[in-house]
Amino acid sequence: MGTKNNVTEFVLFGLFQSREMQYVCFVVFSLFHVLTILGNLLVIITINASKTLKAPMYFFLSHLSFADMCYPSATTPKMITDTFVERKTISFNGCMTQLFSAHFFGGTEIFLLTAMAYDRYVAICRPLHYTTIMGQWKCGLLAGASWVAGFLHSILQTLLTVQLPFCGPNEIDNFFCDVHPLLKLACVDTYVVGLIVVANSGMISLVSFIILIISYVVILLNLRRQSSEGRRKALSTCGSHIITVILVLVPPMFMYIRPSTTLAADKLVILFNIVMPPLLNPLIYTLRNNEVKNAMRKLFRVQGSTGEK
Numbered sequence: 001m002g003t004k005n006n007v008t009e010f011v012l013f014g015l016f017q018s019r020e021m022q023y024v025c026f027v028v029f030s031l032f033h034v035l036t037i038l039g040n041l042l043v044i045i046t047i048n049a050s051k052t053l054k055a056p057m058y059f060f061l062s063h064l065s066f067a068d069m070c071y072p073s074a075t076t077p078k079m080i081t082d083t084f085v086e087r088k089t090i091s092f093n094g095c096m097t098q099l100f101s102a103h104f105f106g107g108t109e110i111f112l113l114t115a116m117a118y119d120r121y122v123a124i125c126r127p128l129h130y131t132t133i134m135g136q137w138k139c140g141l142l143a144g145a146s147w148v149a150g151f152l153h154s155i156l157q158t159l160l161t162v163q164l165p166f167c168g169p170n171e172i173d174n175f176f177c178d179v180h181p182l183l184k185l186a187c188v189d190t191y192v193v194g195l196i197v198v199a200n201s202g203m204i205s206l207v208s209f210i211i212l213i214i215s216y217v218v219i220l221l222n223l224r225r226q227s228s229e230g231r232r233k234a235l236s237t238c239g240s241h242i243i244t245v246i247l248v249l250v251p252p253m254f255m256y257i258r259p260s261t262t263l264a265a266d267k268l269v270i271l272f273n274i275v276m277p278p279l280l281n282p283l284i285y286t287l288r289n290n291e292v293k294n295a296m297r298k299l300f301r302v303q304g305s306t307g308e309k
């Protein structure tokens with residue numbers, strides 16, 4: 001006879017127990033979340049409104065910006081509103097929804113970065129065949145595959161967790177529902193499930209990181225064939241991508257490549273992963289890219305002239 005699941009809600013400990021620190025978190029993360037949404041929304045609007053940003057790189061960047069808007073939105077609003085309540089609870093269904101959403105958008109972000117690296121590889125290493133290889137259909141296929149892969153990764157993670165029996169306690173020492181704290185609360189041995197989590201999340205992060213780093217090394221080696229102007233532009237673009245790869249992939253490797261255990265640093269590491277890359281990506285991809293900056297200036301000029309009329 002199986003163990004009955006009698007847990008209907010979970011209690012979240014949040015980031016800090018101090019009331020003063022919770023108020024600080026409310027102000028800081030509210031500001032960060034608004035800036036994240038506005039920054040990524042601006043990138044999406046600029047790319048779709050501009051006639052010059054039609055290259056595949058910008059097509060993938062618009063998808064990445066959308067994922068970057070959704071990824072923190074799966075957890076940050078709940079964390080912000082919880083600063084006002086003494087007992088931070090989340091229903092069982094809400095917990096599983098949060099787990100699915102966070103891993104769906106986070107996983108999709110990783111797969112989109114892989115597609116963007118492939119695009120840069122073709123552009124720099126096979127420039128004469130670039131327009132043929134990276135056609136509209138191929139770009140759509142790569143973007144669609146990234147979203148499907150993110151969904152499959154997340155649904156496996158969620159199905160593994162939702163079928164576990166939880167019979168108490170129900171307290172999660174985190175600010176959202178993640179897989180490791182939930183496995184710790186299950187009433188059965190989760191060793192096998194923990195190994196699957198390592199294979200599903202940890203290995204995806206590690207393998208993606210290795211593939212991306214190798215691809216950018218190959219790209220940088222091929223830059224010797226480029227003109228000085230071509231090298232400068234390619235280095236700027238690849239530099240932005242490499243910074244994003246490190247920001248996005250290093251925290252998940254720390255979190256999920258090890259067996260199902262929780263560490264004191266986990267909350268801060270996953271908080272960094274959820275908040276900082278989506279916040280910084282619009283800056284990383286715009287401040288180092290003259291085409292995007294010029295397109296934004298034109299967009300604001302058009303809006304300004306329309307407003308004056």
